[in-house]
Amino acid sequence: MNVSDFEMISRLVKERSGLLLTEDKAYLMASRLNPVARRHDFKGFDELAKAVRLHGDEGLLRDVTDAMTTNESFFFRDAAPFDHFRDLILPHMLEHRSSQRSFRVWCAACSSGQEPYSLAMILKENEAHFAGWNIEILATDLSRAILFKAVEGAYSQFEVQRGLPIRLLIKYFKKDDDRWRIDESIRRMVTYRPFNLLDDPSSIGQCDVVFCRNVLIYFDLPTKSAVLDRIAGIMPPDGFLCLGGAETVLGVSNRVRVMPGLRGVYGLAEEGSGDLALAAG
Amino acid sequence: MVARKILENLDFRIEEAEDGQKALEACQRRMPDAVLLDWNMPVKNGIEFLKDLRATPDGERPIVVFCTTEDDLAHIQEAISAGANEYIMKPFDSEIIQSKFSLAGLL
Ligand SMILES: C[S@@+](CC[C@H](N)C(=O)[O-])C[C@H]1O[C@@H](n2cnc3c(N)ncnc32)[C@H](O)[C@@H]1O
Numbered sequence: 001m002n003v004s005d006f007e008m009i010s011r012l013v014k015e016r017s018g019l020l021l022t023e024d025k026a027y028l029m030a031s032r033l034n035p036v037a038r039r040h041d042f043k044g045f046d047e048l049a050k051a052v053r054l055h056g057d058e059g060l061l062r063d064v065t066d067a068m069t070t071n072e073s074f075f076f077r078d079a080a081p082f083d084h085f086r087d088l089i090l091p092h093m094l095e096h097r098s099s100q101r102s103f104r105v106w107c108a109a110c111s112s113g114q115e116p117y118s119l120a121m122i123l124k125e126n127e128a129h130f131a132g133w134n135i136e137i138l139a140t141d142l143s144r145a146i147l148f149k150a151v152e153g154a155y156s157q158f159e160v161q162r163g164l165p166i167r168l169l170i171k172y173f174k175k176d177d178d179r180w181r182i183d184e185s186i187r188r189m190v191t192y193r194p195f196n197l198l199d200d201p202s203s204i205g206q207c208d209v210v211f212c213r214n215v216l217i218y219f220d221l222p223t224k225s226a227v228l229d230r231i232a233g234i235m236p237p238d239g240f241l242c243l244g245g246a247e248t249v250l251g252v253s254n255r256v257r258v259m260p261g262l263r264g265v266y267g268l269a270e271e272g273s274g275d276l277a278l279a280a281g
Numbered sequence: 282m283v284a285r286k287i288l289e290n291l292d293f294r295i296e297e298a299e300d301g302q303k304a305l306e307a308c309q310r311r312m313p314d315a316v317l318l319d320w321n322m323p324v325k326n327g328i329e330f331l332k333d334l335r336a337t338p339d340g341e342r343p344i345v346v347f348c349t350t351e352d353d354l355a356h357i358q359e360a361i362s363a364g365a366n367e368y369i370m371k372p373f374d375s376e377i378i379q380s381k382f383s384l385a386g387l388l
Contacts, residue, residue: 074380157352157370161377165384166368170357 001030005049009033009064012052016065017142018198018223032067039063066143070218073111075164076118077213081242081264086122088262089209089240094129096238097208102134106207108197108231109215110139113150113190114159117182119211120189121168138204140195151192153182197227201234208236214244221252228253232268241266284317284348287378291388301325305333312339315387320349320356328363335364344385348373 006029010021021029030045037048040060052064076082097103107116116139123135141147160169160180173180195204197215210231216224231241232255241256242265243249249256249266257269285295293315298304300323308316316334320327327347334340345365349356352370360368367385369377382388 079383157372158374158377161370161373162380163384166357166361166365166381170354170361175352175354 001026001045001049005046005053008053009049009068012061013065013068016061016198017069017196018219018227019065019068020218020220021068029068033064036060036063036067062144066145069143069146071111071143071146073114073214074159074162075114075168077115077163078245078264079163081211081213082118082122084242084262084265085119085209086126088265090122090126090129092238092240093208097133101132102136103208104136104138104206105209106204106211107137107139108195108210108212110141110150110192111143111146112155112159113139113153113192114155114163115139115211115213116150116190116192117153117186118163120186121172123189124172124186135189137190138207139190139192140204142194142196144194147192147194150190153187154179155182156180198223201230204234206234206236207239209240209242210235211242213242214247216247216252217244224252229255232256235268237268237270239268283373283375284378287375287382288315288317288387291382299323301327301330305330305337308334308340308343309337312337313343315344315346315385317346317348320347320351320360328359331360331363331365344387346381346385346387 006023006026009029013019013021033045033048037043037045040048040051040063042048042051048060048064051060093103105119107119110116116137120137123130123137139150141150154176156179160173169180172183172186174183175181195201197212212227212231216227219227228249232253235241245264249258255269256266259265259267288295296307296313298307302324304316304318304322305325318327318330322330325333327349331345334343334345341364344367347360347365347368348371349369350371357368367381369381379388
């Protein structure tokens with residue numbers, strides 16, 4: 001792969017997804033794009049690069065971008081945000097949404113579905129408190145390929161052994177050949193659709209809880225800031241935002257503030273007091 | 282064994298038993314904090330061992346993790362009803378071991 005092909009494709013991927021590909025990712029690019037080249041009947045990477053350069057069709061550009069996403073995910077990743085969801089966020093919603101009896105959760109980079117299904121299992125385990133409520137879990141990702149997998153809700157033996165307690169496996173999964181399929185009662189709690197975090201999320205609508213985990217780490221600072229500001233724009237004043245363990249809002253957005261003592265959970269900064277609240281966190 | 286290495290790194294002192302009966306006797310002599318067991322063991326299999334262990338005085342205490350090739354729901358359900366805390370299906374990697382040990386409360 002020559003430098004100019006690498007740069008051209010990196011630029012395309014960055015424009016379409018925000019994902020930053022540093023030069024040490026050249027090897028990764030070759031190994032991820034060779035299968036795409038085969039699928040589109042190109043002889044190899046060089047021919048694919050040429051087609052992309054000549055503004056290949058939308059399907060090709062999308063597949064190239066998709067292939068450069070990192071989709072690693074597991075159930076109850078990092079445990080803490082899910083504990084906070086159960087112990088803090090749900091009781092808050094129970095108290096503060098009792099008149100409308102509804103709230104919405106958005107998983108903004110849901111990958112293969114482990115994150116929204118983890119939240120759905122927590123809700124299911126607590127359903128007695130929410131009888132008659134309308135709770136929506138909307139899960140989106142840029143990659144259509146990974147959304148197919150999420151919708152299917154079938155996981156390998158390795159995937160169901162990372163983060164998922166055995167009691168929840170036997171309660172909510174059935175073995176289907178060598179895959180474990182999530183129960184329909186959990187699957188239908190989650191609505192999937194494609195969404196690009198670079199786009200305006202007003203079509204998503206207001207969300208009381210937003211999980212946007214382990215995706216900002218791949219963006220540059222201006223992109224992180226813009227994404228966080230837009231997410232803040234669709235949250236109510238008492239909304240909750242959960243980020244990944246290696247992600248922070250400090251110095252990135254002053255519309256979002258740290259919640260002291262709650263690792264990974266963020267709230268909206270009050271108008272004009274953002275910096276102060278951040279300093280306190 | 283991967284699991285043994287990880288446990289040793291966590292400062293567990295490890296004792297091994299060659300069959301289910303000897304494992305039970307070892308537990309009765311000195312109750313461990315955790316037991317890692319296979320389903321298929323000579324003399325007394327994993328599930329018989331677990332039932333006997335849980336019926337032994339102080340035998341409720343150890344955290345018990347199955348680590349076995351038996352990977353169907355029926356086996357897993359039986360193990361959990363008999364009092365297993367976690368269940369690892371083979372094959373596994375070190376990330377699964379870490380994840381399961383932390384779910385079981387060993388980490
Ligand atoms: C590492 S996964 C994180 C999955 C899950 N949130 C978790 O924490 O386990 C990152 C996901 O972000 C998605 N992604 C990357 N760029 C995106 C964008 N611009 N808009 C939406 N999703 C994006 C990728 O397709 C990938 O599935």
